[in-house]
Amino acid sequence: MKTPITFTLNGEEAAVFVDPGGNLLDVLRRGCGDLSPKYGCGQGGCGACTVMIDGEAHIACLTLAETVAGRRVDTAGGLADGPDLHPLQIAFMEGFAAQCGYCTPGMLMAAKALLDRNPNPTRAEVDEAISGNLCRCTGYEPIIDAILEAAKHRGAA
Amino acid sequence: MTIHHGRGFACINYPIGMNLGGDPSQALVHATPDGKFKVALSSIDLGQGIKSVGRQLAAETLGVPVEDVYVDTADSDTGPHDMGSFASRGTHRMGNAIIRAATEARRQMLEAAGEELEVDAADLVTDGRGNIHVKGAPSRSITVEDTAIAAQFTQGRTLAGRGIFLVPLSEVDADTGEMTPVSSFAHAALIVDLTVDDETGEVEVTAINSAYEVGRALNPKLVEQQLIGGAWMGVAHALYETTEPNYPDRAHGPEDFNHYLQPGPGDVVPHHISVLERPAPDAPFGGKGPGEMCANPVLPAIANGVFNAVGVECDSLPITPEKVLRGLRANGGARPQGTPGR
Numbered sequence: 001m002k003t004p005i006t007f008t009l010n011g012e013e014a015a016v017f018v019d020p021g022g023n024l025l026d027v028l029r030r031g032c033g034d035l036s037p038k039y040g041c042g043q044g045g046c047g048a049c050t051v052m053i054d055g056e057a058h059i060a061c062l063t064l065a066e067t068v069a070g071r072r073v074d075t076a077g078g079l080a081d082g083p084d085l086h087p088l089q090i091a092f093m094e095g096f097a098a099q100c101g102y103c104t105p106g107m108l109m110a111a112k113a114l115l116d117r118n119p120n121p122t123r124a125e126v127d128e129a130i131s132g133n134l135c136r137c138t139g140y141e142p143i144i145d146a147i148l149e150a151a152k153h154r155g156a157a
Numbered sequence: 158m159t160i161h162h163g164r165g166f167a168c169i170n171y172p173i174g175m176n177l178g179g180d181p182s183q184a185l186v187h188a189t190p191d192g193k194f195k196v197a198l199s200s201i202d203l204g205q206g207i208k209s210v211g212r213q214l215a216a217e218t219l220g221v222p223v224e225d226v227y228v229d230t231a232d233s234d235t236g237p238h239d240m241g242s243f244a245s246r247g248t249h250r251m252g253n254a255i256i257r258a259a260t261e262a263r264r265q266m267l268e269a270a271g272e273e274l275e276v277d278a279a280d281l282v283t284d285g286r287g288n289i290h291v292k293g294a295p296s297r298s299i300t301v302e303d304t305a306i307a308a309q310f311t312q313g314r315t316l317a318g319r320g321i322f323l324v325p326l327s328e329v330d331a332d333t334g335e336m337t338p339v340s341s342f343a344h345a346a347l348i349v350d351l352t353v354d355d356e357t358g359e360v361e362v363t364a365i366n367s368a369y370e371v372g373r374a375l376n377p378k379l380v381e382q383q384l385i386g387g388a389w390m391g392v393a394h395a396l397y398e399t400t401e402p403n404y405p406d407r408a409h410g411p412e413d414f415n416h417y418l419q420p421g422p423g424d425v426v427p428h429h430i431s432v433l434e435r436p437a438p439d440a441p442f443g444g445k446g447p448g449e450m451c452a453n454p455v456l457p458a459i460a461n462g463v464f465n466a467v468g469v470e471c472d473s474l475p476i477t478p479e480k481v482l483r484g485l486r487a488n489g490g491a492r493p494q495g496t497p498g499r
Binding site (some may be wrong): 041043045059078096098137140 | 378383387412423428
């Protein structure tokens with residue numbers, strides 16, 4: 001028995017039928033066609049599927065889809081404003097913070113959730129915010145630097 | 158309980174490419190009707206950077222802006238044959254193939270431009286900004302776009318090139334066993350500073366200093382990025398990653414990323430890199446590519462550092478606290494091997 005739910009996805013209304021026990025990642029990727037959250041481990045251990053629900057970072061693969069009914073979901077797919085990239089995306093690009101790019105959408109959303117509640121984080125706070133997100137390529141340093149750089153620019157704006 | 162400081166050193170000569178049944182890579186370059194160039198490959202880029210570097214190499218060889226080159230790769234249905242992205246061979250093998258393909262396409266482009274300008278193609282040069290002009294006479298010029306249009310719509314000519322770079326199979330000498338398995342080597346030396354806690358057995362890497370000789374760094378930021386990320390992976394392999402359980406039962410093995418350990422963002426090690434550029438004669442514009450060796454020297458350097466700190470020789474990876482503690486017990490305690498670096 002599928003349940004109809006509606007929620008706000010990147011500012012627009014989304015209406016989907018969800019399976020009982022179905023997870024949010026599946027709904028976003030298959031139901032809504034938003035391929036920006038990635039399927040990494042499916043166990044909540046890698047953070048590649050990180051999205052924001054009502055402004056907080058959540059692991060989409062471990063979130064019951066039904067629980068987002070009536071709430072606001074934001075993904076990396078909605079970060080850019082048309083052709084204008086989000087400051088975090090620019091910082092990631094300029095700072096070479098992506099190699100294969102698989103962790104990048106999750107990193108961006110974990111970072112956005114941090115900067116939205118704490119516009120001037122310390123390095124340790126950035127470490128903490130992305131500690132649930134695995135990256136295999138970069139060694140994390142360029143990602144941490146990019147997030148701090150984005151915070152600096154957002155602070156100036 | 159004491160925290161012991163240790164320093165470990167390792168150096169590496171890393172081969173580029175492999176001696177299989179011959180080691181080929183192919184590239185195709187062609188101009189679109191608007192004077193842009195497309196490079197068709199079947200190289201795999203999982204972040205190593207062959208798309209970026211291939212684009213640079215093609216643009217540099219063609220003499221056109223890098224923005225006007227598009228690399229289409231990773232699909233063996235649409236790109237010519239490549240052996241693959243392994244053995245640190247991508248930049249070297251595919252880079253050479255791209256240069257050959259782009260050289261042929263450039264020759265055709267200059268011939269087409271020569272026909273339009275009514276001059277000998279040998280007298281033409283490119284300005285790298287999308288124009289072709291007579292050597293010493295910049296006003297006698299034609300854009301690459303107009304050249305492509307003329308070639309395709311009036312001259313009936315393709316602006317295209319085919320490139321292959323093949324390192325032939327090196328047979329083994331039956332008497333001596335000698336062979337030439339690779340065409341060039343990249344080199345590195347790396348020093349790791351670390352601490353070992355003789356109560357917990359925990360090893361913490363505190364600094365990495367390295368020097369890499371990679372021929373020419375074709376894209377210095379990509380080289381730095383790969384070296385930093387690769388060293389991180391080396392630390393992960395040396396100290397953390399294993400599918401084996403700590404106790405002799407498969408059931409205790411890791412099943413998720415909470416138990417299959419890797420260093421996290423809080424474990425980032427300061428890494429100072431010196432890249433030495435000594436362009437290699439057989440490499441594309443001298444670039445050999447850092448590839449796999451960015452991770453490899455970290456492992457022996459850490460093992461040497463642990464020995465330097467507490468006198469425990471670990472002969473298997475990863476160097477877990479359990480192995481360090483067992484080694485300390487076998488030795489009857491920590492045996493620091495002397496103050497490093499002084």
